[in-house]
Amino acid sequence: MTAAQWLLILAWAGLTLYALFGGADFGGGFWDALAGGARRGYAQRKLIEHSIGPVWEANHVWLIFVLVMFWTCFPGIFASVASTLYIPLTLVAIGIIARGAAFAFRKASTELWQLRLFGGAFALSSVLTPFFLGTIAGGVASGRVPYGLAAGDIVTSWWNATSLMAGALAVGTTAYLAAVYLTGDARRGGDPKLADVFRLRGLLTAVITGVIAILGIFVVRADAPSLYAGLTGRALPLVVVSGVAGLASMVTLAFRRYALARITAALAVAAVLWGWAVAQYPVMLPPNVTVPEAAAHPAVLHATLGTVIAGMVLLVPSLLWLFALFQRPTPSPPPKTTDR
Numbered sequence: 338m339t340a341a342q343w344l345l346i347l348a349w350a351g352l353t354l355y356a357l358f359g360g361a362d363f364g365g366g367f368w369d370a371l372a373g374g375a376r377r378g379y380a381q382r383k384l385i386e387h388s389i390g391p392v393w394e395a396n397h398v399w400l401i402f403v404l405v406m407f408w409t410c411f412p413g414i415f416a417s418v419a420s421t422l423y424i425p426l427t428l429v430a431i432g433i434i435a436r437g438a439a440f441a442f443r444k445a446s447t448e449l450w451q452l453r454l455f456g457g458a459f460a461l462s463s464v465l466t467p468f469f470l471g472t473i474a475g476g477v478a479s480g481r482v483p484y485g486l487a488a489g490d491i492v493t494s495w496w497n498a499t500s501l502m503a504g505a506l507a508v509g510t511t512a513y514l515a516a517v518y519l520t521g522d523a524r525r526g527g528d529p530k531l532a533d534v535f536r537l538r539g540l541l542t543a544v545i546t547g548v549i550a551i552l553g554i555f556v557v558r559a560d561a562p563s564l565y566a567g568l569t570g571r572a573l574p575l576v577v578v579s580g581v582a583g584l585a586s587m588v589t590l591a592f593r594r595y596a597l598a599r600i601t602a603a604l605a606v607a608a609v610l611w612g613w614a615v616a617q618y619p620v621m622l623p624p625n626v627t628v629p630e631a632a633a634h635p636a637v638l639h640a641t642l643g644t645v646i647a648g649m650v651l652l653v654p655s656l657l658w659l660f661a662l663f664q665r666p667t668p669s670p671p672p673k674t675t676d677r
Contacts, residue, residue: 340642341410341632345621347645348406349614353607355399357514360507360606362389362396364515366436366463367508368538369456375449380531382456385515386444388522397433398652409641411631413484414621418473421482421489425469432466464508471507475500478613479561480623484631498560502553509546510606516542517586517602521595536590539598543587563623567616575612579605 365385372378372385407415419426435458443455472495476482479499483489494500516539523532558565568576586601619627632638 339629339632340635340638341628344406344410344638344642344645345628348403348410349610351399351402351406353610355396355403356510356606356610357603359396359400360467360511361514361518363436363463363467364511364513365389365519366460367512368515368519368535370460370464375452380528381534384519384523384526384528384531386440387526388519398656406641406645410633410638411621411628412633414626414631416486417484417488417622418477418482420487421491421494422473422476424491425472425476425495428469429466429473432462432469436462436466467507467511468504469495471504472496472500474507474613475503477622478503478564478617479557480563482622484622484626498556499564502549502556506546506549506553509542509549510609513539513542513546514602514606517590517595517598520590520593521599524595532593532595536593539590540587543583543590547583564613564616568612570616572612572616575608575615579608579612582608 365388369378369382369385372381404415407418439455439458439462443452443459446452446455475497476489476495476499479497481489481494481497481500516535519535520532520539523529523535554565557568582601582605586598586605589595589597589601617623619629621628621631
């Protein structure tokens, strides 16, 4: 394999990790919006804050990694996407900034109106950001981003049937991942009642997201025939894996096998992303811009590959340790004693 191919695989792996971890964080904001009033939704919001608080900044490392990889290794692709899809990209950037600021300010606020203001901003940006990320993916996958600076239509490139379907699917997927992750966090925190709340929400979201995915097949067939041909051709095994894993996650969630539900839900999402990659490879921008044509100079690719490998040696163990620390059960406080 060439350096360009290895770097593309690493970039797609980073995108997958962002979808799994950052996506679950966005989904947490979705459930925050539906938690209810200040009193009724208190326990749910506290669980969401506890679950995403320690790692929400770390999750954006993967998005930065993906952007830098495409900017450095496939600069023509980066320039084409950024110049044509700058409207949804700008909205994504605003959403990420607003979400982070609102999350931090709400934790430091004491007035009810402040809690509502920052809570609403956190929830709204948590829904809109993955939606616009989905529209970007739909625009690229459906071949509406030509190679070149601002060569595509700045509106129809992301406001079309495939993009809207992908945006809705992204919101549903993030909500489902969050619900599955939060069930395990609630049970680990000693609150089985709250775990059941998110279990039922996860099952309902899985059904809705599954319906969107099924309808999406017909949308892609009519609106993006080349993508449909790839998904039903060599990428079909990954599509099947995604469907089977999605059903398995619903079954394990229904039977309260929360650890298995997390694994199967993550597998379902990852299989969708890699199915898209396999369906489109070696084309990076449909219809005909391939990996070798879009890659940077070999000297840049080799230097980047070496840097990424060295960085992974330092970064990956640190992130694994971070997640392991915050997945440990919270110890119960010692009983109070009185002196006699």
